[in-house]
Amino acid sequence: MSENYYKPEMLADTDWLLENLDKPNIRIVDCDPPDSFFRAHIPNSVNIGSNTFVKSANSSLHVMDAEEIEEFMSNLGISSDTTVICYDGRNSLTATRFWWVLNYYGHTNAKVLNGGWIKWISESKPVSIVPTKVDKTKFVAEKDDSLIADHNRVLAAINSDSDIIWDARTIEEYNGQNSRGNKNTGHVPSCVYTEWIDLIDSNNMSCFKSPSDLEKIFESLGVSREKQVFTY
Template identity: 30%
Template sequence: MTYIMKVEELIHKLTANLEDIVLVDARFQLGDPTAGRKAYEESHVPGAVYFDLERDLSSEAGEHGGNHPLPDITTLADKLGKNGIDQDTTVVVYDKGNDMFAPRFWWLLHYLGHQDVYVLDGGFEAWVQAGQPVTADIPVKKQKIFIPNVRPDQVVDIAFVRGIKDNKQAVLIDSRSEDRYLGKTEPLYQKAGHIPGAKNYFWMDVLDENGNWKNRQSLEKQFAKLDKNKEIIVSCGSGVSATPNIMALKMAGFKHVKLYPGSYSDWISYEEHNIETKDETDE
């Protein structure tokens, strides 16, 4: 199973016009929350609608729950429907390149029970490099009704994560860079390090030397040290960069993969929680 679509395949599908396809632009910049929408308004793939990480794909952050809590399901479903997406719509979502925001959208639809959603390999840049047209026109979609079929088995909460070091049937992954995992640097939060017991698998390692998504064989090799019979709990800083790893693990044949949505930013919001700075990946 792959959740990646190449530009050539998308072009063929759009040309053949045999499927109900909606394109989603999910470009975003953590350091400049308005940049993604501005980029979309300047130029995007013709027919694409825009979903914003903070306005559409997250709810407002509170004392706990992390920096990008999951959005309200009813609100998100309503936005999907207004943008022409229902359960029978093929959805292709793209980033600027191969970034973390399109996978966040992919995961949310996966969580809502949608079975036909793909991330465009190489994103908007690959589309442009292929000589395909762009536009500033904002499309108006025929509204549909998206009926969510939430899959609660795709997430874990803070209570589960608190007990994970004693749970021999589950493994916690930290998807951030090695330097952030080890506490050598921390650009976003007041505490540096990782959740005790977490193993480091940097999310960008799902990409090959050319910056494209790895194939299944390469992903299986990458995650070879993990037991496919165990639950794999994936975290990051706030539940965004964890999602490329979730896609990759599922493509590599892992069946029991779940997101800890609050991730590290939720964990450190509790003063009583310890953090680690040693490498626990090979333990």
């Protein structure tokens, strides 16, 4: 159950979502590409569209700017009083990205569906093929710059005992064998490494691993609540 995690308010359980599917203040956001969404999705959900990482039209390296994000979220029917439930069928890869974007722009009333689409259909919960029509709302972006580290801050973290830099990419990217289109290969000096997918329990319908298992991973990386953690 999500209640056992350190911050359970960041997650939603499938049983809870089933009970709250029709609540007017809840917006369920499918963070998979449109072709997956149109094959089937959780009832009353809206689709994020093809831009699953919410990248700016002006730079594929950066998230949408405030003006872009206000239009984007408003079209999804998200306003300041909306509880947003993010899910996907890709081990929460794009759902957590969307959750982070919401938080970065000041909307902290958001949750990731633990297990996402994989757990939902594994439990034979209802699905829909009908797109959800929503009224456009007014989303006001209030950027929280503390959630992004600039170049100078990362440089300072490299030699800092109170900071942890965590490379969460694939091992091929970490080792410099796959550039993924980047100019440079390899990893940031002094970083620790564990791929993001290692936090997901493949034997439990793609839910996040248990709090005790996650704590073991964090301890092995030197991650603690006393340290500032930078992920990439």
